[in-house]
Amino acid sequence: MALRTPLTQLSKRASTAQIAICTLASKSSFWKPHSRELCRRGKADVVPPVTQDAKGSKGPTAIVFMNMGGPSTTDEVGSFLSRLFADGDLIPLGRLQNYIGPLIARRRTPKIQKQYADIGGGSPIRKWSEYQSSEMCRILDQISPETAPHKPYVAFRYADPLTEEMYTKLIQDGFGAGNGGRAVAFTQYPQYSCSTTGSSLNELWKWRNRLEGKRASGEVDPEGAIKWSVIDRWPVHPGLVEAFARNIEDTLATYPEERRDNVVLLFSAHSLPMSVVNRGDPYPAEVGATVHAVMHRLGMKHPYRLVWQSQVGPQPWLGAQTSDTVEEYVKKGQTDIILIPIAFTSDHIETLYELDKEIIGEAGQEGIKRVESLNGNPIFIKALADIAKDHLDSGSPCSPQMVLRCPSCNSERCLEQKRFFAGQAKKL
């Protein structure tokens, strides 16, 4: 890895000796946040030496967890929704995006604030993402010592810490700014949709261009820029499947034995507008693949369905809807049902409010239950570490699937973003 200290950033007062120490110390700045700042102030001698046992031959490696995020407090709901409705990759409103987006967000805020208040005052997604990423990096340090140390970062699309904040931190920690460090963008959506992972990658690409390496000539310094690779989907990873299957088995075990075999397993995923499905988005097929793999692991012993929740707005969405399905099955006398959120890995408003309070609460049947979300599940966190290790070992910039655009995609952002993430390994 080319590590070059940007001499222009060193204090003019720094002596030749200090510059030499700074050049050596630039490696240690990866896991000693702010030491680059000390370098710039001419105090490089306070930077501790690199310990050989902590750093592998290919390390350090930044692992960036990408997700949508959620408001941690009810006060943050307004800004969360206004970012969400400003996102043309999620809700395309064309040239009116900047006018209509904020209007819809403002009108929706009180209702959604009340829902977050009802689930304890905010979304737990930040807490879980920070826990999962740091635990995963701890395991990765053990199973992939050559790329150690692994440093966890979180980049949310609509809530703090935003992608811009994460990128600034990466640079401060010494991964960019002429050092050419390695970073892995790890989507936390197991199944790829252009409205979720695609949107996060477009945002990451945007901030990369704004914050990194743009020279006066407009070119990016290929040596000094952060070297990105992407884990873009992992719908059937055996560790993910095992974690879901164990949670389902635990919930099945709470039913009396004589009822257990007839429990219906209802896998529920966030729906997509039919316009996105018809554009050729890969998400519905990948969610189906996860469901099939989990059912296969469970020996196909239960009747099951995949249904779709959380439709917003008047346009047609992919169905059957989770709420209608539960209602219809109860009417037909099927009152033993396990709901399994299959497209999100931690608790959020759609599990804690929509499933628990609206659908299960309103059904009023003791046989309708929900499996726990993956949250801090150790099998799941080990799976995350295994996925990252396989990716690091592979040397691939992303999966072959990521290179292919949706058949009717006409977004320049998608095109450029894919070109960058899929092609950069070849270019650099």
Ligand SMILES: C=CC1=C(C)c2cc3[nH]c(cc4nc(cc5[nH]c(cc1n2)c(C)c5CCC(=O)O)C(CCC(=O)O)=C4C)c(C)c3C=C
């Ligand atoms: C895999 C998960 C998700 C997909 C796919 C997805 C697509 C999608 N979502 C909207 C619109 C909204 N989503 C909202 C909240 C929300 N969405 C997801 C997940 C997926 N969305 C989650 C986990 C959450 C909740 C976040 C939390 O609680 O932490 C909202 C805001 C809430 C509301 O106003 O109802 C909107 C709006 C679209 C249009 C879409 C596909 C194009």
Ligand code: FES
């Ligand atoms: S919308 Fe799917 S690749 Fe652009």
Ligand SMILES: [Fe+2]
């Ligand atoms: Fe959503």
